[in-house]
Amino acid sequence: MDGLALLLAATLNAGTALAIAGIGLLINERAGVINLGAEGLMLVAAIAGFATTVHTGSSWLGFGAGMLSGAVLASLFGLLVIWLNTNQVATGLALSLFGGGFSAFLGISYVQEKLGEQPQFSIPVLGDLPFVGPALFRQHPMVYIAIVLTVLLAWFLYRTRAGLVLRAVGESPESAHALGYPVRRIRLAAVAVGGAMCGLAGAYISVIYTPLWVEGMIAGKGWIALALTTFATWRPARVLLGAYLFGGVTMLQFYLQGNGVHIPVQFLGMLPYLSTVVVLVLISSNANWVRANMPASLGKPFFPGS
Amino acid sequence: MLKLEARPQPSRLMSFASPLLALAITVVIGVGLFVLLGKDPVRGLQMFFVEPVKNLYGVAELSVKATPLILIALGLSVCYRSNVWNIGAEGQYIFGALGGGWVAMQAGASTEWMGHFYVVPILAAGVLAGMFWAAIVALLRDRFSANEILVSLMLVYVADLLLGWLVNGPWQDPEGHNFPQTITFLAQTKVPRLVQGLRANIGVVVALAAVAGFWVFLFRTYRGFALQVGGLAPAAAKYAGFSSRGALWLALLISGGMAGLAGALEAAGPLGQLTPYVPAGYGFAAIIVAYVGRLHPVGIIFSGILMSMFYIGGELAQSRLGLPKALTGVFQGLLLFSLLACDTLIFYRLRSHHPAPHPTPAPRTNAAAVTKGA
Numbered sequence: 001m002d003g004l005a006l007l008l009a010a011t012l013n014a015g016t017a018l019a020i021a022g023i024g025l026l027i028n029e030r031a032g033v034i035n036l037g038a039e040g041l042m043l044v045a046a047i048a049g050f051a052t053t054v055h056t057g058s059s060w061l062g063f064g065a066g067m068l069s070g071a072v073l074a075s076l077f078g079l080l081v082i083w084l085n086t087n088q089v090a091t092g093l094a095l096s097l098f099g100g101g102f103s104a105f106l107g108i109s110y111v112q113e114k115l116g117e118q119p120q121f122s123i124p125v126l127g128d129l130p131f132v133g134p135a136l137f138r139q140h141p142m143v144y145i146a147i148v149l150t151v152l153l154a155w156f157l158y159r160t161r162a163g164l165v166l167r168a169v170g171e172s173p174e175s176a177h178a179l180g181y182p183v184r185r186i187r188l189a190a191v192a193v194g195g196a197m198c199g200l201a202g203a204y205i206s207v208i209y210t211p212l213w214v215e216g217m218i219a220g221k222g223w224i225a226l227a228l229t230t231f232a233t234w235r236p237a238r239v240l241l242g243a244y245l246f247g248g249v250t251m252l253q254f255y256l257q258g259n260g261v262h263i264p265v266q267f268l269g270m271l272p273y274l275s276t277v278v279v280l281v282l283i284s285s286n287a288n289w290v291r292a293n294m295p296a297s298l299g300k301p302f303f304p305g306s
Numbered sequence: 307m308l309k310l311e312a313r314p315q316p317s318r319l320m321s322f323a324s325p326l327l328a329l330a331i332t333v334v335i336g337v338g339l340f341v342l343l344g345k346d347p348v349r350g351l352q353m354f355f356v357e358p359v360k361n362l363y364g365v366a367e368l369s370v371k372a373t374p375l376i377l378i379a380l381g382l383s384v385c386y387r388s389n390v391w392n393i394g395a396e397g398q399y400i401f402g403a404l405g406g407g408w409v410a411m412q413a414g415a416s417t418e419w420m421g422h423f424y425v426v427p428i429l430a431a432g433v434l435a436g437m438f439w440a441a442i443v444a445l446l447r448d449r450f451s452a453n454e455i456l457v458s459l460m461l462v463y464v465a466d467l468l469l470g471w472l473v474n475g476p477w478q479d480p481e482g483h484n485f486p487q488t489i490t491f492l493a494q495t496k497v498p499r500l501v502q503g504l505r506a507n508i509g510v511v512v513a514l515a516a517v518a519g520f521w522v523f524l525f526r527t528y529r530g531f532a533l534q535v536g537g538l539a540p541a542a543a544k545y546a547g548f549s550s551r552g553a554l555w556l557a558l559l560i561s562g563g564m565a566g567l568a569g570a571l572e573a574a575g576p577l578g579q580l581t582p583y584v585p586a587g588y589g590f591a592a593i594i595v596a597y598v599g600r601l602h603p604v605g606i607i608f609s610g611i612l613m614s615m616f617y618i619g620g621e622l623a624q625s626r627l628g629l630p631k632a633l634t635g636v637f638q639g640l641l642l643f644s645l646l647a648c649d650t651l652i653f654y655r656l657r658s659h660h661p662a663p664h665p666t667p668a669p670r671t672n673a674a675a676v677t678k679g680a
Contacts, residue, residue: 040639084310084646084650085650085654086649089391089455090597090646091646098638098639100635101635102632104632104635105632105633226456227456227460266467270463270467273461277446277460281446284450284451287451
């Protein structure tokens with residue numbers, strides 16, 4: 001039972017970064033912009049957050065630094081794709097490549113650094129319950145924040161006027177423009193917020209989850225988060241669900257390893273990537289399902305008056 | 307205030323000038339970075355743009371790096387021209403090295419009669435292995451419309467882990483003191499060098515031949531034409547009866563095969579054995595090479611050489627100036643970023659925009675008519 005509780009706890013923890021990045025990317029995709037630079041953003045945010053935490057001793061300042069760096073880089077990407085109409089796929093790739101190099105460059109002197117002991121969290125009373133206590137209620141606050149953010153996003157998208165406008169911009173920028181909404185500014189704001197969320201996720205990985213800095217440490221989580229939005233057919237709650245699913249797959253490899261299952265570590269390591277492919281295949285093969293939910297202008301530039 | 311205005315026609319001049327402008331921007335940012343790091347910017351730039359081409363040895367080293375970049379970028383240019391987003395060339399490159407490496411390991415007494423021609427099956431195996439890895443992407447996109455960007459990238463990690471397993475397990479050198487590496491390939495399997503004493507090998511010739519081949523394919527064959535129409539105007543391609551599925555498979559097989567060829571050349575060339583360090587990022591850097599080279603075979607030669615200078619410059623900056631090698635990645639990323647920004651000027655021009663509404667003075671139309679007439 002204890003092992004299972006720990007596996008559950010580890011799954012939630014592993015899924016949290018994916019969930020935060022995933023719902024961030026969902027926001028900008030709902031506005032019609034696909035940011036393939038997520039991996040690069042998360043890498044730069046990871047080192048920014050890690051370095052800040054090393055120097056200040058505060059993981060929350062680290063998260064802030066991660067969010068800020070994510071928002072700045074994403075805005076740069078946004079300026080290129082929204083105002084200069086560059087190709088979204090190519091520009092996102094450029095961001096990922098740049099982020100990989102830039103983070104390695106920034107992080108050189110932090111490779112050997114260690115963070116101080118992090119406090120243990122436990123929700124009073126609930127944390128002391130048998131089984132569910134260690135499984136669900138002794139997590140880092142960010143695990144719960146991810147859930148709250150998901151609920152907030154769902155409420156924002158489907159229950160507020162601003163959310164409606166955001167979706168309109170993603171579905172039909174021409175109509176939104178005709179109604180007088182500043183399509184490009186809304187898109188830029190969505191991209192910046194999405195970048196900040198990716199940054200938060202990156203900083204969470206380097207400051208809490210791992211916690212250390214290694215070159216390329218995001219190891220494809222940015223790309224998996226991108227796949228999550230498709231998997232979730234652009235619904236916030238499904239992003240969260242998918243993130244926990246992937247968290248579970250990631251944890252499964254350590255669980256199997258720990259329980260003496262004789263599969264080479266490399267094959268266990270392939271699990272998250274292979275499951276991403278399998279999941280993409282399963283979701284995409286149902287064309288109607290994807291088409292019904294995908295923001296209609298996703299990836300397409302909008303140039304008012306053209 | 308400056309405003310973008312759509313050009314009636316894409317500017318040919320700007321499409322040539324844009325990579326140079328992007329390079330200039332990258333250099334300016336680079337100078338700023340050197341100053342920020344407290345290094346002499348002139349010395350810094352020397353490491354990147356002078357030292358690598360100072361002597362024959364340098365040029366040979368440059369060719370060793372440029373060969374895989376050019377080969378992979380050629381394949382990618384076909385992909386991107388046909389709007390197929392294969393970004394997993396790194397994985398296909400690893401598979402090429404695995405395929406070529408496996409054949410190289412089979413060399414022995416029974417293959418001696420083949421002499422140096424044994425390299426031919428090695429390279430062929432590399433091409434096939436790279437094609438196989440890309441074919442998975444094509445199959446999943448074709449049958450299930452799974453996004454090729456994400457699938458091809460995920461397969462990079464899978465290929466990397468597979469390589470790790472092979473060199474730690476079944477392919478590990480039994481006399482290698484448990485190091486994660488295969489046996490050193492026999493001399494017979496070595497890709498022949500061009501000149502004694504320099505590392506440049508016939509891969510350079512292969513790359514140049516490939517450039518010519520791709521130029522003919524893209525601009526002189528029906529297939530190449532159909533592929534490009536499919537990328538530029540899918541509706542027109544459909545109307546003309548060009549198969550988009552065929553284009554998808556062709557683009558992925560070509561780019562996978564080219565990445566595989568590069569991987570096999572590397573394994574049987576400079577590396578001479580397989581280790582976990584086979585993937586060196588060429589597959590990703592080649593994306594930048596393809597773009598900076600304007601997705602044109604001849605342009606790719608120049609951008610491939612430029613990117614190799616970044617690689618060697620980064621190594622030199624590390625050993626001589628004590629700067630981190632990661633500078634290479636920073637500059638490569640910056641170059642692509644600035645290129646994409648500059649490319650905007652191909653389709654748009656900058657116009658100063660006056661907020662106050664001035665009626666257009668009448669003589670202007672006359673002036674335009676005069677220039678037109680002249």
